[in-house]
Amino acid sequence: MPEELHGLGVSPGTASGPVARLGLPPRPPAGERPGPDPAVQAGRVANALERVAASLEERAGRAGGEASAVLEATAMMARDPGLLAAVRARLDAGSPTAAGLDAAVEEFCATLESCGGHLAERVADLHDVRDRALAILLGEPMPGVPRPGHPFVLVARDLAPADTATLDPGEVLAVVTEAGGPTGHTAVLARGLGIPAVVRCPGAAGLVDGRPVLVDGTGGSVVVDPDGQALVRAADRARARALALDPAGGPGATLDGTPVALLVNIATVDDARRAAAVDCEGVGLFRTEGLYLGRRTAPGVEEQADAYREVFATFAGRRIVVRTLDAGADKPLAFVDHGHEENPALGVRGLRVARHRPDLLEGQLRALGLAAAATGADVRVMAPMVSTPAEAAHFAALARRHGLPAVGAMIEVPAAALRAERVLAEVDFASIGTNDLGQYTFAADRTQGDLADLLDPWQPALLDLVAAVGEAGSATGTPVGVCGDAAGDPLLACVLVGLGARSLSTAPGLVGAVRTVLGAHTLPRCEEMARSARAAPDAAGARAAAAALAEDRVTSLL
Amino acid sequence: MPERHVRVASGSGLHARPAALLVRAAGRAPVPVTIARTGGDPVDARSILAVLGLGACHGDEVVLAADGDGAQAVIDELAALLSRDLDVDPAGS
Numbered sequence: 001m002p003e004e005l006h007g008l009g010v011s012p013g014t015a016s017g018p019v020a021r022l023g024l025p026p027r028p029p030a031g032e033r034p035g036p037d038p039a040v041q042a043g044r045v046a047n048a049l050e051r052v053a054a055s056l057e058e059r060a061g062r063a064g065g066e067a068s069a070v071l072e073a074t075a076m077m078a079r080d081p082g083l084l085a086a087v088r089a090r091l092d093a094g095s096p097t098a099a100g101l102d103a104a105v106e107e108f109c110a111t112l113e114s115c116g117g118h119l120a121e122r123v124a125d126l127h128d129v130r131d132r133a134l135a136i137l138l139g140e141p142m143p144g145v146p147r148p149g150h151p152f153v154l155v156a157r158d159l160a161p162a163d164t165a166t167l168d169p170g171e172v173l174a175v176v177t178e179a180g181g182p183t184g185h186t187a188v189l190a191r192g193l194g195i196p197a198v199v200r201c202p203g204a205a206g207l208v209d210g211r212p213v214l215v216d217g218t219g220g221s222v223v224v225d226p227d228g229q230a231l232v233r234a235a236d237r238a239r240a241r242a243l244a245l246d247p248a249g250g251p252g253a254t255l256d257g258t259p260v261a262l263l264v265n266i267a268t269v270d271d272a273r274r275a276a277a278v279d280c281e282g283v284g285l286f287r288t289e290g291l292y293l294g295r296r297t298a299p300g301v302e303e304q305a306d307a308y309r310e311v312f313a314t315f316a317g318r319r320i321v322v323r324t325l326d327a328g329a330d331k332p333l334a335f336v337d338h339g340h341e342e343n344p345a346l347g348v349r350g351l352r353v354a355r356h357r358p359d360l361l362e363g364q365l366r367a368l369g370l371a372a373a374a375t376g377a378d379v380r381v382m383a384p385m386v387s388t389p390a391e392a393a394h395f396a397a398l399a400r401r402h403g404l405p406a407v408g409a410m411i412e413v414p415a416a417a418l419r420a421e422r423v424l425a426e427v428d429f430a431s432i433g434t435n436d437l438g439q440y441t442f443a444a445d446r447t448q449g450d451l452a453d454l455l456d457p458w459q460p461a462l463l464d465l466v467a468a469v470g471e472a473g474s475a476t477g478t479p480v481g482v483c484g485d486a487a488g489d490p491l492l493a494c495v496l497v498g499l500g501a502r503s504l505s506t507a508p509g510l511v512g513a514v515r516t517v518l519g520a521h522t523l524p525r526c527e528e529m530a531r532s533a534r535a536a537p538d539a540a541g542a543r544a545a546a547a548a549l550a551e552d553r554v555t556s557l558l
Numbered sequence: 559m560p561e562r563h564v565r566v567a568s569g570s571g572l573h574a575r576p577a578a579l580l581v582r583a584a585g586r587a588p589v590p591v592t593i594a595r596t597g598g599d600p601v602d603a604r605s606i607l608a609v610l611g612l613g614a615c616h617g618d619e620v621v622l623a624a625d626g627d628g629a630q631a632v633i634d635e636l637a638a639l640l641s642r643d644l645d646v647d648p649a650g651s
């Protein structure tokens with residue numbers, strides 16, 4: 001019987017292939033002897049650190065935004081004269097070269113760790129600098145995503161954003177990590193690329209390069225050394241799934257013809273270019289924070305308008321829903337003083353920033369108005385974190401003044417869902433952000449992996465709030481959509497449509513599956529699934545109830 | 559040797575961005591500058607790792623010191639920097 005490892009399936013589908021582990025950081029060789037001349041050795045270390053700094057700066061230039069600021073700060077560590085002096089002192093005392101660098105870095109890490117808090121996080125950056133410099137000194141491959149020259153299953157303890165930035169979706173068959181959670185970076189990335197993924201799989205620690213595995217990103221299992229039978233079964237299933245999930249395309253609709261716009265979520269100009277090739281009806285969530293994060297000053301109206309024009313032009317003729325700046329203490333902007341907040345998620349974020357800095361929102365709306373007028377896209381704007389009808393009305397008036405005809409409110413605060421009819425009366429459309437709505441409904445921090453059960457989008461209480469918004473949409477004649485992870489789960493998508501959603505915005509890789517599954521169910525069936533799910537006692541029960549009403553031929557593929 | 563005592567005004571303390579700004583400014587100075595917690599050992603103000611390692615928080619007092627030509631001007635400049643809240647846009651630009 002082949003060994004089977006278990007984790008959390010976070011991106012559906014099955015794939016099999018040989019393991020390739022994320023490059024292990026190099027270590028100073030055992031029995032390393034001191035180099036011939038400390039001054040020469042110090043020069044080698046300085047040279048290696050300088051190359052690391054230069055490559056970090058180069059990546060910073062490409063990354064933009066928040067990632068760019070972190071990479072620049074890390075480059076500064078690589079150039080630190082104090083670090084070099086500490087290495088030199090160890091070399092002068094007779095230490096071997098690589099071991100000297102390693103020990104000097106560890107000394108600084110110990111100091112930073114003892115400070116705790118934010119500084120402890122810098123330790124990972126400093127270790128990254130050390131690993132890269134050691135790889136150069138020792139002539140070993142750079143740590144990071146492997147390039148074995150054939151498709152592989154990527155296995156890692158966890159993936160950092162820096163690792164995934166260089167990931168080639170054509171080569172990576174599936175992703176398995178020991179750590180991570182359902183809303184973590186790896187899960188989001190894998191879903192976006194349509195790659196099966198299993199996270200929180202502690203058994204993956206024992207997987208070595210070249211070991212054949214069969215990954216089931218739906219059930220969360222990893223079969224080691226799968227036998228022929230298992231591989232054939234998986235291949236059959238994958239073929240059937242690909243066939244079924246390679247739909248006729250075109251606009252989304254239920255089996256009986258109720259239109260449901262299928263849209264994608266994007267955050268950058270690059271995202272827009274990639275997503276433009278996806279068979280979808282437009283963008284349901286354009287996150288605009290990328291333009292602001294890591295900036296010392298607010299970008300000018302013209303600069304913003306240029307970026308928006310580029311994105312809008314890519315989607316000419318299609319819908320594009322722009323969410324205005326959603327910054328807050330968890331995504332702080334250098335030019336907005338948030339002060340210290342005990343509970344950033346409950347603090348001055350989203351539309352609330354406009355209370356102190358109305359100029360930021362005004363500038364953004366002006367730029368959006370200019371860009372919309374210049375391109376043929378159907379541009380709509382919506383505000384994040386709307387809590388009251390008055391906030392919705394204020395935002396709508398402001399946006400319309402800048403020539404933006406379609407104005408919406410995000411529904412992610414329970415107060416707005418409970419009074420949805422009054423909020424929706426003020427706007428042209430509403431979009432439910434299920435991730436934040438779940439966080440606020442359950443008073444469960446989205447970043448707390450331990451609370452994942454409360455953040456399950458199948459929670460009946462969350463579905464109740466979605467239903468309230470759907471009903472308000474029918475009562476006021478205001479279209480309601482969902483943008484959030486929930487919209488990308490094909491079965492849950494049917495439930496959301498049953499609750500009244502008429503647009504679903506997901507990661508680009510999930511559009512096909514949602515279209516196929518939705519197209520196999522009538523609206524009355526979706527409504528029945530929604531009723532059964534809401535009647536269930538818990539999230540697992542809700543999912544099971546919906547699944548029991550779904551078409552077998554489709555759900556067996558998920 | 560000229561030195562100046564100054565309280566860290568940045569809300570986040572002498573971490574992240576404020577620390578990076580101090581280290582950059584010290585790196586441009588014509589003379590070496592040290593920084594210490596009051597009563598602690600001075601460290602090289604051009605070393606981001608050493609400055610972070612001070613663990614200085616909002617309101618903590620630190621001592622800047624330098625020697626040589628222009629030392630006083632450098633210290634005054636860096637002291638002015640530390641007495642601003644560097645988490646907010648510097649100089650309001």
